[in-house]
Amino acid sequence: MRVGRIALVGRPNVGKSTLLNQLVGQKLSITSRRAQTTRVQVQGILTMPEVQMIFVDTPGFQQQYGGMLYRSMNRSVTDALGTVDQVVMVVEALRWTPADQAILLQIPAGIRPLLVINKVDRVASSERMIPYLQARQEETRFSAIFPVSALQRSCLDPLVRYLGQHLPEGPLQYEPDQVSDRTERFFVGEFIREQLFRQLGDELPYATAVMIDRYVQEERLIRIEATLLVDNPGQKAILIGQQGSRLKAIGTAARLQIEKFLESKVYLGLWVKVKSGWAEDGTLLKQLGHDF
Numbered sequence: 001m002r003v004g005r006i007a008l009v010g011r012p013n014v015g016k017s018t019l020l021n022q023l024v025g026q027k028l029s030i031t032s033r034r035a036q037t038t039r040v041q042v043q044g045i046l047t048m049p050e051v052q053m054i055f056v057d058t059p060g061f062q063q064q065y066g067g068m069l070y071r072s073m074n075r076s077v078t079d080a081l082g083t084v085d086q087v088v089m090v091v092e093a094l095r096w097t098p099a100d101q102a103i104l105l106q107i108p109a110g111i112r113p114l115l116v117i118n119k120v121d122r123v124a125s126s127e128r129m130i131p132y133l134q135a136r137q138e139e140t141r142f143s144a145i146f147p148v149s150a151l152q153r154s155c156l157d158p159l160v161r162y163l164g165q166h167l168p169e170g171p172l173q174y175e176p177d178q179v180s181d182r183t184e185r186f187f188v189g190e191f192i193r194e195q196l197f198r199q200l201g202d203e204l205p206y207a208t209a210v211m212i213d214r215y216v217q218e219e220r221l222i223r224i225e226a227t228l229l230v231d232n233p234g235q236k237a238i239l240i241g242q243q244g245s246r247l248k249a250i251g252t253a254a255r256l257q258i259e260k261f262l263e264s265k266v267y268l269g270l271w272v273k274v275k276s277g278w279a280e281d282g283t284l285l286k287q288l289g290h291d292f
C-alpha cells in the first residue's frame with residue numbers, strides 16, 4: 001500500500017473544497033461563491049486498491065482580518081504543511097495573483113508542491129493557456145502541473161494517479177470505507193453554515209458560529225437542535241428576518257441537505273443567540289473545533 005497525507009493549499013475561492021469533494025466523492029467540505037468559508041481543517045479520505053490518500057483541506061490563507069479566529073486559520077496552513085507527504089497548490093486558470101505568490105512563498109523550502117490549475121472549463125480557447133503554463137513551468141518549484149476542472153470532474157484521473165505514485169509505502173491508516181475523520185454531527189454544522197453563506201449578506205456569515213446542541217436518533221427521525229451565535233442584536237435581527245422568514249428559509253434549506261447526507265428524516269431546530277466577542281473566545285473556538 002501507498003499511504004499518505006496530502007495538503008491542499010491555495011488562496012480562498014480557487015476551488016480547494018470543490019476539488020476535495022470531487023476526489024473523495026462526497027460532499028465533505030462546504031463550498032460557496034464567497035471566499036474564506038472553510039474554517040477548520042477537514043480530512044477527506046480516498047482509498048483505492050493500493051493507495052490511501054488522506055486529504056487535509058486547509059483554510060484559505062487570508063490577510064484581511066485580524067483576530068484569534070483568523071490567526072488560528074493561518075497557523076493551521078503552516079502546521080498542516082509540516083506533517084504531510086505531498087502539498088498540492090491550487091490556483092485558478094489564467095490567474096496568478098500576489099496572494100498566490102504569497103502562498104507559494106509560505107510553503108517550506110524543502111517541499112516541491114504539485115500545481116493544480118483549476119477552473120480550466122472557464123478558459124475559452126486552449127491557446128490562451130500556453131503562455132500561462134509556460135510561466136508556471138518557469139517557476140521551478142513545482143514537481144508537476146495538472147490543469148483540471150474540479151467542477152466538471154475533468155482531468156482528475158491523472159492527478160490522482162500521480163499523487164498515488166508519490167506517496168510513501170505503509171499500512172492503511174483508516175478503514176477503506178471511511179471518507180472522513182469527522183463525525184456526522186460536524187457535517188451537520190457545516191451544512192447549516194453553508195446556508196448562512198448562501199442566504200446572507202457579505203459580512204454576517206463570518207460573524208456567526210454554529211453550535212450543535214442536540215443530536216438524537218429518534219424512532220422515525222434524527223432530532224437536531226443548533227444555536228447560531230452572533231456578535232450583536234442587530235445581526236440577530238437580520239439573521240431572523242421579518243417574522244422569522246430568513247431563519248426559516250435557512251433552516252429548511254439546511255434540513256434538506258442534511259436529510260440527503262444522513263439518508264434520514266430530520267427535525268432541525270435553530271435558535272439565534274447574541275454572544276459578543278465569540279470569535280475572540282478561545283474556549284468556545286476550541287469547542288467549535290479550532291486548535292490553538
Ligand SMILES: Nc1nc2c(ncn2[C@@H]2O[C@H](COP(=O)(O)OP(=O)(O)OP(=O)(O)O)[C@@H](O)[C@H]2O)c(=O)[nH]1
Pocket residue numbers: 010011012013014015016017018019030031032033034035036037038058059060061118119120121122148149150151152
Ligand atoms: N467554473 C468553475 N468553478 C469552480 C471550479 N471549482 C470550483 N469552482 C467554484 O469556485 C467557487 C469556490 O470554490 P470552493 O471550493 O469553495 O473554494 P475554496 O478554495 O475551497 O475556498 P475557501 O473555502 O474559501 O478556501 C465555488 O463557486 C465553486 O463552485 C471549476 O473547476 N470550474
